[in-house]
Amino acid sequence: MKSYKLGDVLIYEQPTKYIVESTNYSNSFKTPVLTAGQSFILGYTDEVEGVFDNYPVIIFDDFTTAIKYVDFPFKVKSSAMKILKADEHKADIKYLYYLMQTIKVDSEQHKRYWISKYSKLNIKLPPLETQKKIAVILDEADKLRQLDQQLIEKYDALTQSLFLDMFGDPVTNPKWWDEISIEKISIIVTKGSSPKWQGFDYIDSGVRFITSENVRLGFLDCDKDKFVSEEFHDKLERSKLKENDLLVNLVGASIGRGALMERKYLPANINQAVAKIELNIEKINPAFVLNQIITPQIQERLIGNKVEGARANISLKNVRELKILYPPIEIQNQFAERVQAIEAQKALVQQSLEKSEELFNSLLQKAFKGELV
The missing domain is CATH 1.20.5 (Single alpha-helices involved in coiled-coils or other helix-helix interfaces)
Structure with missing residues (x-):
């Protein structure tokens, strides 16, 4: 086997030339608009200029390190990614795609990772x-x-x-169902904090620590486990999680994604990028709320409240004031x-x-x- 730096066999291109001008997407249009994140295809555009067609490539989210293999023409939503093309004399692009799935890098800090970390990694081919x-x-x-x-x-x-x-x-x-704000069907709406801000480190086992990376659209994904100490967990009393707490992402590309807390993942706490909504189950059925929150219509309403910045975000106030349908509890339970x-x-x-x-x-x-x- 020969040794290389990952950046020697994967040549990056900035996506600036391929950014979509309009987000008026339609399934009737031809060209997909991509992100390297979970959603992958954000929609389809009818724009014909600036379409990337030198595939196959790997698209790499420069902030989260998420990757996708792409073998068709596309445009992109933002510049927060790298387009990676293999040196075909040295490496097979699909082999490198699978190899990158085995690489583990802590990507919690908000910075670009391709040049600073990934491109410098030693690999053997x-x-x-x-x-x-x-x-x-x-x-x-x-x-x-x-x-x-x-x-x-x-x-x-x-x-x-x-x-x-x-x-x-x-x-x-x-x-014509009644409508109600999240605040009026909740016992508490709050969020957690970063352990590093308060002098704590992650540990190998202990209290599960949920971040926005774990909150998917409708379910929890705890494959990438993080744990904190009981001491830190007790310090964040308000954000201790209970079964059927509704979790909603507040920050970044995954704003608005929601999931219910599951008993098997307890005890658990959250960081500052996730809202905890402790529902009043005498007034509302958790499954009903979750499946309403993750509809495209409510997702659009939530995302419409985001504040752009270094990392786009919505506030706890936005979550508390979010209006949802409120049919009789008997009908919620039937659903x-x-x-x-x-x-x-x-x-x-x-x-x-x-x-x-x-x-x-x-x-x-x-x-x-x-x-x-």
Whole structure:
């Protein structure tokens, strides 16, 4: 194997020439507008100038270090990424994409990471033909987990369809339900703090510490665990989490994403980028609130309140004043029971996904230990 700096085999290009001019997206348009984050395709544009077409490439979020492999023409939303092209004489782009999934870098600080960190990392590459063989094997394993993921997404779409069928658009409110602010159905709306600001470090185990990275659209993703001490947890009494607390992201590219706190992740606390909404379950059903919060209509309303800056943000005041539909609790509960049935089916697919993820990760580790081919 030969040793290289990652920046020697992945040549970066700034995305400035490819930034979309208008965010008036439509599914009828041709060219996707991309982000390296979870949402990936933000929408489609009809702009024909400044379309990137020198693919395949890896797009790299310079602040979160998230990556995506892209093999089609595209435009981008912002300059907060690098477009990475492989030196084809030395490296296979797909092999490098999988290799980068094994790299762990603490990206909590708000700074650009490609030049300062990633490009300087030492890597070892097998011969080019071996790289391509490994990439093909990993592609096949990746297809299995993608099929499971697509089925889960169909169940999520079914839940959203059920919500709209029962309650209608939560913004235009065509069924004339009562409306209520989040503050009036909550016991407390607050947020946490950064341990580093108060002289504490993360530890290997202890109290789970939830950040905006863990709060996805409708669920918690705790694969990237962080833990803090009991001492710090007790210091942040107001932001200690309980089962069915609603969590909403306040800062960055994931503004507005929401999830319910699950018992299996307790005890837990949050940082300053996540709002904790302790719901009054005598007034509101948590599953009903969550599935309303994550509708595109309410997401748009939340994001519309954001303040632009070094990192875009919404305030706790915005969260407290957010208006949502407020039908009778009996109807909310009927909806939650139907969602529970959908979730039971989704859980079976989730088990299959976990197995396909386990297979993929096993092959991934073997690949870069030289044990796969």
